[in-house]
Amino acid sequence: MSDATNGGTPSGTPSGSPHGRNADDIFETVRQAYVEEVGESGTKIAVENPEPKSGPRGKAPFPAFDSHHPPEKDLISDCVHCGFCLPACPTYVLFGEEMDSPRGRIYLMNKGLTEEPMNDKMVAHFDNCLGCMACVTACPSGVQYDKLIEATRAQVERRHERSPDDKAFREMIFQLFPYPSRLRAAAAPMRLYKKFGVGEKLRRSGIMGLLPKRLQAMEALLPDLPEEEKIPEVTPPRGEKRYRVGILTGCVQRVFFSRVNAATVRVLAAEGCEVVAPEGQGCCGALSTHAGREEESLRFAKSTIDTFENLDLDYVVINAAGCGSTMKEYGYILRDEPEYAERAERFSASVRDISEFLQEVGTVAERHPLPMTVAYHDACHLSHAQGIKAQPRKTLKEIPGLEVKEIKEGDICCGSAGIYNMVQPESASMLGERKAKNVAATGASMLVTSNPGCTLQIQGSLKKLGHGMMPARHPMEVLDASIRGESVESLFARE
Numbered sequence: 001m002s003d004a005t006n007g008g009t010p011s012g013t014p015s016g017s018p019h020g021r022n023a024d025d026i027f028e029t030v031r032q033a034y035v036e037e038v039g040e041s042g043t044k045i046a047v048e049n050p051e052p053k054s055g056p057r058g059k060a061p062f063p064a065f066d067s068h069h070p071p072e073k074d075l076i077s078d079c080v081h082c083g084f085c086l087p088a089c090p091t092y093v094l095f096g097e098e099m100d101s102p103r104g105r106i107y108l109m110n111k112g113l114t115e116e117p118m119n120d121k122m123v124a125h126f127d128n129c130l131g132c133m134a135c136v137t138a139c140p141s142g143v144q145y146d147k148l149i150e151a152t153r154a155q156v157e158r159r160h161e162r163s164p165d166d167k168a169f170r171e172m173i174f175q176l177f178p179y180p181s182r183l184r185a186a187a188a189p190m191r192l193y194k195k196f197g198v199g200e201k202l203r204r205s206g207i208m209g210l211l212p213k214r215l216q217a218m219e220a221l222l223p224d225l226p227e228e229e230k231i232p233e234v235t236p237p238r239g240e241k242r243y244r245v246g247i248l249t250g251c252v253q254r255v256f257f258s259r260v261n262a263a264t265v266r267v268l269a270a271e272g273c274e275v276v277a278p279e280g281q282g283c284c285g286a287l288s289t290h291a292g293r294e295e296e297s298l299r300f301a302k303s304t305i306d307t308f309e310n311l312d313l314d315y316v317v318i319n320a321a322g323c324g325s326t327m328k329e330y331g332y333i334l335r336d337e338p339e340y341a342e343r344a345e346r347f348s349a350s351v352r353d354i355s356e357f358l359q360e361v362g363t364v365a366e367r368h369p370l371p372m373t374v375a376y377h378d379a380c381h382l383s384h385a386q387g388i389k390a391q392p393r394k395t396l397k398e399i400p401g402l403e404v405k406e407i408k409e410g411d412i413c414c415g416s417a418g419i420y421n422m423v424q425p426e427s428a429s430m431l432g433e434r435k436a437k438n439v440a441a442t443g444a445s446m447l448v449t450s451n452p453g454c455t456l457q458i459q460g461s462l463k464k465l466g467h468g469m470m471p472a473r474h475p476m477e478v479l480d481a482s483i484r485g486e487s488v489e490s491l492f493a494r495e
Helices: 021-038 073-077 089-093 102-114 121-130 136-140 145-159 164-176 179-195 200-203 212-219 254-256 258-270 286-290 294-308 321-327 341-349 352-361 390-397 425-441 452-464 475-483 490-493
Strands: 244-249 274-278 315-318 351-353 371-379 402-405 446-449
Touching: 021 145, 021 390, 021 490, 073 102, 073 145, 089 425, 102 121, 121 145, 136 145, 145 294, 164 286, 179 200, 179 254, 200 212, 212 425, 212 452, 244 258, 254 258, 254 452, 258 274, 258 475, 274 351, 274 452, 286 294, 286 321, 294 321, 294 341, 315 321, 315 352, 321 351, 341 475, 352 390, 352 475, 371 425, 390 402, 390 475, 425 452, 446 475, 475 490
Parallel strands: 244 274, 244 315, 315 351, 371 402, 371 446
Antiparallel strands: none
């Protein structure tokens, strides 16, 4: 067995540096790691499902993939096997396995195009990927791994027969989380569950430990659930009107973190914006897109465009990182839809993350002091997928008295990654604990981050490590408190 499959750095592979080795040597390292895992070409690994299903798009012209948007050979060829992605990749950092790095997964994609049928082992490596896109940021060759992995995930969902329990669990997630009305209905019994401490009683009795790990992971992520704070369909600006903007209220954000939406609307109004929150809006499709559920993601994307495009908006403002990254890609996602392709491009051009928007248009509202120290966590789909790193920090640093602490290994994912922490709880837990230790080490009194999944993941990991439930707020909650002249104590007390 190679060092790669033992959990160490593959023999002869530099830790993120190609110096002193040519491309042929490095490619041979990757090939050898693959051969030692699955056997020489022509000797296929034994799998439970050696004949992949055809799926609705028809039979496959490639060993692993069908003809509908397989991972593109030209994009695969952009990878020069340099290894700069390795130290940036959370799963490579955890496992040290070549096939659990972006470089290794790209190698598997190429195998799927040329000689290897889709199988359980191959799918496991794709499933291990968080889709955090840290490798895209790290890659000096500009490899579009984001497009490659999302194309591959869609192929997996069409052509790979998952186990019945895996399939059922994933279906449960996607029949619940993208639908705010269903989440709202589920929230009522969840509130009672939290109020009466049922989870703690189950843990003390040992019953919780008997549940499947995925259900334990879901339960551990369950937040406190204050009553949903409604926002008006139209909120007028405070003072002179500068812009008319739409706001996506989201799914999890709307039901579990409605206070973030309310704070965002107040900030926008204070900055001279008329804010439109269409009542009929639904899911933007982010979870479905990142999980390879293509038809579902197309449906959600079309519906979102239909909801917003005729409202005479200057911008559509987003306060959840995963939603924003997906909506900016609508033009690519809907490229095959004649009725929507051009409309999607126009719509995506209007999408802005809230901190991006504020820094782009300039601010007018007065900031009042908030003397406190916060640790800012970069949500992957904000920093890596959208390239937005400076704007949230600038927004926070404009608040008098506020000190922003950086977190060690800030570019490494916290393990949330959409539904990842529910379907891959073991590796997500390792990443969450790693992130929590680094957050605690800052000595900050509050965690600030721009994604609801990150908030739940890091808070849960901090609690698990005995650091208590560190207060966590969205940047807009902090900014809202400053604009309104609230005290630090008031910000801490917000539910």
